[in-house]
Amino acid sequence: MPIRDRIARTQLWKSVFRHPMPTDRRNRVQVMLSNFFLHLHPVSVQKQGIALSYTWCMGGATFFLFLVEVVTGVLLMFYYRPTLEHAYNDVLALRDVATLGVLRELHRWSAHAMVIAVMLHMYRVFLTGSYKPPREFNWVIGVMLLVLTLLLSFTGYLLPWDQLAVWAITVGSNMARATPVLGLEGPGANLLTLGDGVKLITPASDAKYVLLGGRSVGEAALNRFYVLHCVAIPLAASLLIMVHFWRVRKDGGISGPL
Amino acid sequence: MLQDVNPGVLAGLAWYYLLASALNAAAAAHVAYAEMVGEGADVAGLAPRTRRFPGWLGPVLVGLYGPALLILGLRGWIPGGTTAAYGLAALANGLLALTAGADAAHFAEVRASGGVHADEAHPSLDDHVPAAGLGGPINRTLWALVWSVVAVVFQAIGLTYLFHGPLVLPSFARAGVDSMAGPTTFFLGSALLFAATLRFRRVVANGLVAFGVVNLSILAFGLSLTDGDFRRIVSTPDNVPIVGLIVLAAGFTWLALRRGVINDARRAEGLPVLEALEQDRVLSWPDLVYIELICMVAMTLFLIAWAVALPAPLEQPAKMTEAPNPAKAPWYFLGLQEMLVYFDPWLAGVGIPVVIIVGLCAIPYLDVNEEGRGYYTAASRPFAMATFLFGFLVLWVVLIVLGTFLRGPNWNFFGPYERWDPYKVVPLNNVDLSDLVWIRALGRAKPSWAPLRELPGLALLAFYLFALPPILLRTLFKGYAAKAGTARAAVAVVLLLLMAGLPLKMMLRWTLNLKYVVAIPGFNI
Numbered sequence: 001m002p003i004r005d006r007i008a009r010t011q012l013w014k015s016v017f018r019h020p021m022p023t024d025r026r027n028r029v030q031v032m033l034s035n036f037f038l039h040l041h042p043v044s045v046q047k048q049g050i051a052l053s054y055t056w057c058m059g060g061a062t063f064f065l066f067l068v069e070v071v072t073g074v075l076l077m078f079y080y081r082p083t084l085e086h087a088y089n090d091v092l093a094l095r096d097v098a099t100l101g102v103l104r105e106l107h108r109w110s111a112h113a114m115v116i117a118v119m120l121h122m123y124r125v126f127l128t129g130s131y132k133p134p135r136e137f138n139w140v141i142g143v144m145l146l147v148l149t150l151l152l153s154f155t156g157y158l159l160p161w162d163q164l165a166v167w168a169i170t171v172g173s174n175m176a177r178a179t180p181v182l183g184l185e186g187p188g189a190n191l192l193t194l195g196d197g198v199k200l201i202t203p204a205s206d207a208k209y210v211l212l213g214g215r216s217v218g219e220a221a222l223n224r225f226y227v228l229h230c231v232a233i234p235l236a237a238s239l240l241i242m243v244h245f246w247r248v249r250k251d252g253g254i255s256g257p258l
Numbered sequence: 259m260l261q262d263v264n265p266g267v268l269a270g271l272a273w274y275y276l277l278a279s280a281l282n283a284a285a286a287a288h289v290a291y292a293e294m295v296g297e298g299a300d301v302a303g304l305a306p307r308t309r310r311f312p313g314w315l316g317p318v319l320v321g322l323y324g325p326a327l328l329i330l331g332l333r334g335w336i337p338g339g340t341t342a343a344y345g346l347a348a349l350a351n352g353l354l355a356l357t358a359g360a361d362a363a364h365f366a367e368v369r370a371s372g373g374v375h376a377d378e379a380h381p382s383l384d385d386h387v388p389a390a391g392l393g394g395p396i397n398r399t400l401w402a403l404v405w406s407v408v409a410v411v412f413q414a415i416g417l418t419y420l421f422h423g424p425l426v427l428p429s430f431a432r433a434g435v436d437s438m439a440g441p442t443t444f445f446l447g448s449a450l451l452f453a454a455t456l457r458f459r460r461v462v463a464n465g466l467v468a469f470g471v472v473n474l475s476i477l478a479f480g481l482s483l484t485d486g487d488f489r490r491i492v493s494t495p496d497n498v499p500i501v502g503l504i505v506l507a508a509g510f511t512w513l514a515l516r517r518g519v520i521n522d523a524r525r526a527e528g529l530p531v532l533e534a535l536e537q538d539r540v541l542s543w544p545d546l547v548y549i550e551l552i553c554m555v556a557m558t559l560f561l562i563a564w565a566v567a568l569p570a571p572l573e574q575p576a577k578m579t580e581a582p583n584p585a586k587a588p589w590y591f592l593g594l595q596e597m598l599v600y601f602d603p604w605l606a607g608v609g610i611p612v613v614i615i616v617g618l619c620a621i622p623y624l625d626v627n628e629e630g631r632g633y634y635t636a637a638s639r640p641f642a643m644a645t646f647l648f649g650f651l652v653l654w655v656v657l658i659v660l661g662t663f664l665r666g667p668n669w670n671f672f673g674p675y676e677r678w679d680p681y682k683v684v685p686l687n688n689v690d691l692s693d694l695v696w697i698r699a700l701g702r703a704k705p706s707w708a709p710l711r712e713l714p715g716l717a718l719l720a721f722y723l724f725a726l727p728p729i730l731l732r733t734l735f736k737g738y739a740a741k742a743g744t745a746r747a748a749v750a751v752v753l754l755l756l757m758a759g760l761p762l763k764m765m766l767r768w769t770l771n772l773k774y775v776v777a778i779p780g781f782n783i
Binding site for chain 1 (some may be wrong): 496499502503506507510513514517518530531532533534535536537538539540541542543544545546547549550553554557558561562564565566568569570571572573574575576577578580581582585586587588589590591594595602603604606607608609615618619621622623625627628629630631632633634635639643646650654780781
């Protein structure tokens, strides 16, 4: 008996995989049904639907880059401390002395690549008309995921705490100050005023303050962006990714001509 | 301008042209030997094996490129190794190009004698090309020769750089480009290029035309790299992804247009679209799972190479008292930052993003066209295509490129070869619509009461947002309104007008120096 089959008959193998190697049709169906990670996929797919010339593989690439971000991000979190005292020096050390400091490069370039991939995925979905019924709402979820991707990248941009980071976030967060009604310099900022002239929108309560946790980019902003970047937005994105994938299946799989 | 190029740059350019040459040699070989199956020719039985790749060529190429890579990897231990590797690879490029060209020339004789060409039962791929809607049959001999000559020329340029030849972009060309470049010409030029691409997509979809454009771009980019200022801005680590975005967006647009052109031609003849040719279902294991695995491995390798080759940027520690000039947002927001030139922050930073997100979400509910689901097409959904592509390619990608590469200190415009001079003075003489109406047209002082003073702008705005949509719904969008229902159509038209507001305001700025249509502090539009 070949060694491969011998392994496939051990109790250990069976306890993990439940069935023999996926070498025949029956087991190839089995593997898709019984493996948690594979059961995202249908058992069979349209051959043209998975062609690279059709999908450009951009949705899958986006998800893969998200996973790369999670793995490298968690590893970087072991090293990096989000305080004014340590943040910059930790990143500096990642560049100069830390073993596997290249993880930061991986993390940053994968983030850029993910932004590009998610845009191109949306572009492909539009070009093939894949948002048309019954997939309308999954497109909407996709738009939300695009926004979350941009926010993930934006919040991460601040963490190295160098000139590039701080001023990019300053430029970005200055926009919040111009939010209509809720921003100090936005139109209608005086609308939220209590009877005798008590303004509700002040430099210490407007939209920019909420975003930064202070009047300008400082320690509170660093903490806020760190938590958003490492916990809040990834959780929200994970949830929406699950819904997105689930709905791809429920809406009939990868689109194709009728 | 030789001070711009140091030995490191020359070596880099030599390798750049080596790769360009390899690409063209491969293209020549592709035209000469490959059976093209991309357009569904294989499924339709239209792609016979017309020419044979010479058996001796494969091992020879491996024998040249392989040692070249090996020597390159061990260059630290082999003196002069880099040059030797370059020579081997260049030799392989030339060999491939010349063989492909010669074989294609030989094929012309075979063809003239009626030897291998198509018959009724086995039409060749050349006969498939016009059937696919891409114009007349291509002259394979000619094009294989053209690309092999281009490969040899690129290789010659590369060798010139290797031996430190001073081949740089002439200064009059740089001065000419810089003097012509400006936000107006750049944006309008891009918009015109976009419109022409869409209009003449049948020409653009032709692989030979597209490859010609690629070659011209390679040459233009290579020559531009000899300019220090251009190199500085393009090779800034955080800008490298945008170079990638340009290439990917252009490439995918081309792929989609090409398939759209072919599908449209097929539909016109009553043939099924390419995506409908393959009706088979396959098991996810192995067909899908393996594609995913291969993609993951390829991307991992790519990311590791990128991470090792290019250090992530890290500037001086943050100093809240010292603003860099220019202070730029992350690259994907630079289109919005560019909008700050034309709009106040409450519109550029809040209003426009909200409209973009809402508009994107609304697309599936506004597009009631049942055509074009699940296949690439252009002709059966022209309006949706033109609108979305304009939004993505011109209003998003082009403005990001403008904001990243061409906006320098004080957000002034700088040509691609222009030094970023923080003291560059650009005269600003923008006027409000109220100035134009009251002072220039009516020749009197502006009223002091703001609502009266801004009456022209408010009236224009009211007309644009409230009177124009009903008019459009009864005229231009009549058919759409009948199909989609009035409410849906009204939302679509208003969103469309909001989107059109961007280029309109830009054009008003360029033509009339218009600053604000409505100038009420806090509510400037």
